Amino acid sequence: MTSPPALPPTAAVIGAGPAGLMAAEILSAGGASVTIYERMPSVGRKLLMAGRGGLNLTHGEPFEAFAGRYGEAADRIRPFLEAFPPTALVEWTHGLGQETFTGSSGRVFPKAMKASPLLRAWLARLAAQDVTIRTRTSWLGWDADGGLRLQADDGSEEIARPDVTILALGGASWPRLGSDGAWAGLFDDVAPFRPANAGFDVAWSDVFRERFAGAPLKPIALAFDGRSVRGEAVITRYGLEGGGVYALSPALRAAIDARGRAALEIDLRPDETAPRLTGRLAARPRKPGETASTYLRKAAHLSPAEIGLLREAHGVDLPVVAGPLARLIKCVPVILTGVQPLARAISSAGGLRFSALGDDLMLRDRSGVFAAGEMLDWEAATGGYLLQACFATGAAVGRAALRRLGLPAV
Numbered sequence: 001m002t003s004p005p006a007l008p009p010t011a012a013v014i015g016a017g018p019a020g021l022m023a024a025e026i027l028s029a030g031g032a033s034v035t036i037y038e039r040m041p042s043v044g045r046k047l048l049m050a051g052r053g054g055l056n057l058t059h060g061e062p063f064e065a066f067a068g069r070y071g072e073a074a075d076r077i078r079p080f081l082e083a084f085p086p087t088a089l090v091e092w093t094h095g096l097g098q099e100t101f102t103g104s105s106g107r108v109f110p111k112a113m114k115a116s117p118l119l120r121a122w123l124a125r126l127a128a129q130d131v132t133i134r135t136r137t138s139w140l141g142w143d144a145d146g147g148l149r150l151q152a153d154d155g156s157e158e159i160a161r162p163d164v165t166i167l168a169l170g171g172a173s174w175p176r177l178g179s180d181g182a183w184a185g186l187f188d189d190v191a192p193f194r195p196a197n198a199g200f201d202v203a204w205s206d207v208f209r210e211r212f213a214g215a216p217l218k219p220i221a222l223a224f225d226g227r228s229v230r231g232e233a234v235i236t237r238y239g240l241e242g243g244g245v246y247a248l249s250p251a252l253r254a255a256i257d258a259r260g261r262a263a264l265e266i267d268l269r270p271d272e273t274a275p276r277l278t279g280r281l282a283a284r285p286r287k288p289g290e291t292a293s294t295y296l297r298k299a300a301h302l303s304p305a306e307i308g309l310l311r312e313a314h315g316v317d318l319p320v321v322a323g324p325l326a327r328l329i330k331c332v333p334v335i336l337t338g339v340q341p342l343a344r345a346i347s348s349a350g351g352l353r354f355s356a357l358g359d360d361l362m363l364r365d366r367s368g369v370f371a372a373g374e375m376l377d378w379e380a381a382t383g384g385y386l387l388q389a390c391f392a393t394g395a396a397v398g399r400a401a402l403r404r405l406g407l408p409a410v
């Protein structure tokens with residue numbers, strides 16, 4: 001009599017976002033029997049939403065610059081990026097039949113721009129690797145014996161006892177897409193969630209708000225607390241949003257928390273030095289009968305929104321003398337008074353602290369349970385840094401869990 005073949009080890013992945021799906025792909029490719037549990041009726045909702053405005057997968061800048069984009073968590077994220085760098089993510093995307101391109105800003109997108117073709121191809125690969133996906137199934141925590149408590153939409157509960165578990169529950173922004181941070185109550189070591197990549201409030205005058213909400217400001221440089229970034233911003237009814245503002249958001253948020261305000265400085269002509277701009281304005285003085293707006297538009301090439309912003313900051317009667325005007329154009333103060341709510345932020349700061357995890361992202365107090373993606377305590381600006389870190393940490397926990405199961409590396 002021959003004994004029946006041993007069943008493969010089992011892995012549960014909770015959360016079907018990019019981090020969880022990547023972990024599931026690696027675990028199943030390595031021979032584990034994988035079940036993904038997702039509370040929503042369908043998978044990857046935030047990934048699909050990210051694709052609405054153009055899915056910025058990663059960034060093509062040199063690795064050292066890239067790895068420095070994660071603020072205080074940069075040292076913790078770095079090994080995962082080294083093991084799964086932006087070039088690997090691009091290759092993986094191509095492997096799913098999705099061509100990519102790098103924009104002039106260095107940002108990398110799928111040619112389709114949307115996330116849906118990528119997600120469709122990815123789900124087909126997971127199905128081919130026999131991954132089971134159970135939607136409408138919420139993880140509630142652990143039972144007394146360390147089993148996973150799972151609840152279906154109809155309220156029925158079951159316990160699963162996989163050999164390894166991957167938690168990839170996401171952060172706390174855009175809760176209607178499934179990630180609401182409710183899991184935080186199950187852990188002791190969670191940094192409070194805060195809005196990241198969120199807009200900031202500005203007390204615009206009614207006239208300015210009505211006229212310019214929706215107008216872009218680009219290219220501009222934004223400075224706060226000794227740090228300056230190039231980028232763009234969009235004037236909104238409530239204030240300002242956009243990549244340039246997001247890049248400074250940890251420091252702006254901290255200042256607003258401490259003092260109730262943050263004085264952002266906007267340079268409307270970052271490609272020109274103040275002396276050069278002064279020279280250019282001096283060479284084209286205001287003509288008799290010319291309105292200040294026409295002069296600013298023609299001599300300084302300022303858009304109506306930029307002229308409006310200058311007036312909002314410096315008063316209606318702007319100087320038309322070259323030197324003082326150039327200085328104003330290169331330094332427009334905008335007072336930020338609040339941060340937009342977490343529910344409207346692109347991502348969240350805070351989450352499960354790295355001190356709760358080993359170097360392989362396994363929970364220190366629960367062996368065999370790993371965590372990945374935005375649920376970890378790191379933050380980064382938009383530019384592809386968010387998804388890259390989610391994919392990279394998802395890949396890392398997939399590989400670490402394979403090692404723990406004694407399965408070969410993939």
Ligand SMILES: Cc1cc2nc3c(=O)[nH]c(=O)nc-3n(C[C@H](O)[C@H](O)[C@H](O)COP(=O)(O)OP(=O)(O)OC[C@H]3O[C@@H](n4cnc5c(N)ncnc54)[C@H](O)[C@@H]3O)c2cc1C
Pocket residue numbers: 014015016017018019020037038039040043044045046047049050051054055056057058137138139140168169170171173174177178179180183345346347372373374375383384385386387388390
């Ligand atoms: C509007 C918008 C635009 C964005 N654009 C970009 C972009 O262009 N580039 C970029 O890099 N990033 C972008 N992001 C951010 C990016 O989408 C996220 O950082 C990323 O999706 C996080 O991946 P994740 O796998 O960690 O978590 P998520 O994608 O949030 O997935 C977590 C999953 O876990 C599930 N879940 C949570 N709790 C439970 C539970 N208890 N039981 C079962 N399931 C549970 C959730 O339903 C969810 O499906 C954007 C985000 C938004 C909102």
